[in-house]
Amino acid sequence: MDNKTRIESPLQERMVSWASRYGVPLAYLSETTSTNLAAREKEYPNGAVILAESQTAGRGQRGNRWLSAPGENLTFSVVLRPDFLPAGAQFYLSKAVSLALTDTLEELLSEAVASVPMPFGGFSSDSAQTAQTSETEGADVSLSELSGKRSGRVYIKWPNDIYVEDRKIVGILIENDLSGATFARSIVGIGINVNQIRFPAELPNPTSLALETGTVWELTEVFGTFYRRLSRRYDQLGRGALEEIDRDYRSKIYRLGVESRFAEGSGGAPFWGTITGVLPGGELEVRHRSDGRIRQYLFKEIEYLLA
Numbered sequence: 001m002d003n004k005t006r007i008e009s010p011l012q013e014r015m016v017s018w019a020s021r022y023g024v025p026l027a028y029l030s031e032t033t034s035t036n037l038a039a040r041e042k043e044y045p046n047g048a049v050i051l052a053e054s055q056t057a058g059r060g061q062r063g064n065r066w067l068s069a070p071g072e073n074l075t076f077s078v079v080l081r082p083d084f085l086p087a088g089a090q091f092y093l094s095k096a097v098s099l100a101l102t103d104t105l106e107e108l109l110s111e112a113v114a115s116v117p118m119p120f121g122g123f124s125s126d127s128a129q130t131a132q133t134s135e136t137e138g139a140d141v142s143l144s145e146l147s148g149k150r151s152g153r154v155y156i157k158w159p160n161d162i163y164v165e166d167r168k169i170v171g172i173l174i175e176n177d178l179s180g181a182t183f184a185r186s187i188v189g190i191g192i193n194v195n196q197i198r199f200p201a202e203l204p205n206p207t208s209l210a211l212e213t214g215t216v217w218e219l220t221e222v223f224g225t226f227y228r229r230l231s232r233r234y235d236q237l238g239r240g241a242l243e244e245i246d247r248d249y250r251s252k253i254y255r256l257g258v259e260s261r262f263a264e265g266s267g268g269a270p271f272w273g274t275i276t277g278v279l280p281g282g283e284l285e286v287r288h289r290s291d292g293r294i295r296q297y298l299f300k301e302i303e304y305l306l307a
Helices: 010-022 035-039 087-111 209-213 219-238 242-251
Strands: 026-029 049-052 074-080 154-157 161-164 167-179 182-192 259-264 270-278 284-288 294-297 302-304
Touching: 010 026, 010 219, 026 035, 035 049, 035 074, 035 182, 074 219, 087 154, 087 161, 087 167, 087 182, 087 209, 087 219, 087 242, 167 209, 182 219, 219 242, 242 270
Parallel strands: 026 049
Antiparallel strands: 049 074, 074 182, 154 161, 161 167, 167 182, 259 270, 259 302, 270 284, 284 294
């Protein structure tokens, strides 16, 4: 991993500087098919970042494409090696990553300014340093196009999309490699909508930091905030603080206790139900209105009907 590559964009310059300052292994790609696929091409160390300005075949949950405007958002993967986790506890990694993202968004939304301190980027839990920056990189967005602040609460839409109210702002795709009864490697693919304000019509409910706050954000600072928050949640996971993770995750579950419309499987008959919780293995528990029974669903066995 060589951070002394030829600099071709302001974002690359800023990210390379950030990675060098905090000792974070970084592979910066102007374009790639998918950062998760690129992460498999080398044996990257724990905490390594593969970031691309543009993905031609970005992937989301359920096999969907992840659509992102080049240079306006963050599309990246983080390589983790959580060999302390047994294979049966893999959903706890999903919880930790999702909470790191809700932590990040809550911090940034509370700031709601275009320039925020760039936090410590090292992959440890308690250190924090800041560095001021002055330029805004990435988005070709005019502040006059933004309608002002509209943000609300941040939620985890099971299993691990991140919403602001009913609007999707982050997609996550975690791919795990096992070695016997433990993890050998996890590749955490993340797309954060940062400065994009126009989205394809096929996306029903997208949003971005720019739309939520009425400001244009510096991509490196958004990433630095996330990396610090991830390091803390990863440390929490490593310490075995699973009750804390469970409590925090439950508090962020989208539509917990709110009667909503669902369908069993893809395209199944709709029904009304209420999410009552998520089991340690990741199963979603939903109480059906029709008979009052609580049923458990694995990923792809149920879908939200948001319209």
